[in-house]
Amino acid sequence: MSELKFKRVLLKLSGEALAPQEGSGIDPHAANEIALHVKSVVEMGADLAIVIGGGNLWRGKIGIEVGMDQATADYMGMLATVMNSLVLMDALEHIGVTTRVQTAIQMQSVAEPYIRRRALRHIEKGRVVIFAGGTGNPYFTTDTAAALRAVEMHADILIKATKVDGIYDSDPRKNPAAKKFDTIRYIDALSMQLEVMDSTAISLCMDNKMPVLVLNLWENESLKKALSGEKVGTLVIP
Ligand SMILES: Nc1ncnc2c1ncn2[C@@H]1O[C@H](COP(=O)(O)OP(=O)(O)OP(=O)(O)O)[C@@H](O)[C@H]1O
Numbered sequence: 597m598s599e600l601k602f603k604r605v606l607l608k609l610s611g612e613a614l615a616p617q618e619g620s621g622i623d624p625h626a627a628n629e630i631a632l633h634v635k636s637v638v639e640m641g642a643d644l645a646i647v648i649g650g651g652n653l654w655r656g657k658i659g660i661e662v663g664m665d666q667a668t669a670d671y672m673g674m675l676a677t678v679m680n681s682l683v684l685m686d687a688l689e690h691i692g693v694t695t696r697v698q699t700a701i702q703m704q705s706v707a708e709p710y711i712r713r714r715a716l717r718h719i720e721k722g723r724v725v726i727f728a729g730g731t732g733n734p735y736f737t738t739d740t741a742a743a744l745r746a747v748e749m750h751a752d753i754l755i756k757a758t759k760v761d762g763i764y765d766s767d768p769r770k771n772p773a774a775k776k777f778d779t780i781r782y783i784d785a786l787s788m789q790l791e792v793m794d795s796t797a798i799s800l801c802m803d804n805k806m807p808v809l810v811l812n813l814w815e816n817e818s819l820k821k822a823l824s825g826e827k828v829g830t831l832v833i834p
């Protein structure tokens with residue numbers, strides 16, 4: 597087993613990662629592909645916990661835009677993350693990765709409730725823990741849930757895997773001339789209001805000295821490379 601630069605990892609996946617090529621929803625094939633990436637790092641000896649977003653199904657702001665009460669719209673988003681977590685759980689279990697799903701909103705016939713010490717024990721036993729339901733509170737995002745769980749699980753790093761290969765000075769999907777950072781300071785990421793990760797999540801990581809790496813999961817073994825200490829993506833530093 598190779599030496600790992602980061603042993604315990606909180607992996608944040610965007611819900612979009614589960615969407616079909618066109619449109620929204622869940623493509624189980626996308627889940628299978630993600631599961632293979634996850635398995636490859638578990639086999640390297642990494643301790644892994646995962647938070648997955650809900651953007652492929654619902655985002656609170658969709659509801660807010662049409663006049664819904666924000667808390668209601670946000671709870672719908674949190675429920676969307678539960679569906680995504682279950683599809684990922686299923687894909688991982690199919691390829692022999694032992695998982696546990698814990699939800700921040702109690703639904704005990706579906707999954708375990710979030711219990712921090714229990715989650716830690718699962719991780720120690722080599723299980724991949726998937727944290728569903730965000731923080732359990734409206735007015736937050738799954739980026740913040742990922743930051744919170746990373747701190748609570750004493751992760752060595754929070755890795756945000758998206759479809760872009762790092763943090764740019766503006767959204768590269770909208771601006772083809774955007775420039776990528778190899779590293780960026782928390783404070784600069786905050787002051788530049790870069791939308792790749794929300795400010796609450798970055799602040800929480802900054803305050804708790806949690807390193808954050810943004811990378812493209814689909815790019816040539818980027819996750820494995822990151823855990824081995826190779827330079828990929830953008831690292832957010834003090
Ligand atoms: N400065 C920036 N650098 C890099 N990416 C950026 C930047 N600004 C905006 N983005 C966008 O942020 C996105 C990454 O966030 P992502 O889509 O993973 O959001 P999420 O809210 O975590 O997930 P979900 O799909 O579940 O809502 C990228 O697709 C990218 O287009």
Ligand SMILES: O=c1ccn([C@@H]2O[C@H](COP(=O)(O)O)[C@@H](O)[C@H]2O)c(=O)[nH]1
Pocket residue numbers: 611648649650651654655656657669670671672673674676677729730731732733734735736737738739740741
């Ligand atoms: O702690 C949380 C996490 C999420 N939400 C709501 O869920 C959706 C989907 O999450 P993404 O991070 O956008 O993928 C989000 O838009 C919020 O509406 C939440 O309220 N609290």
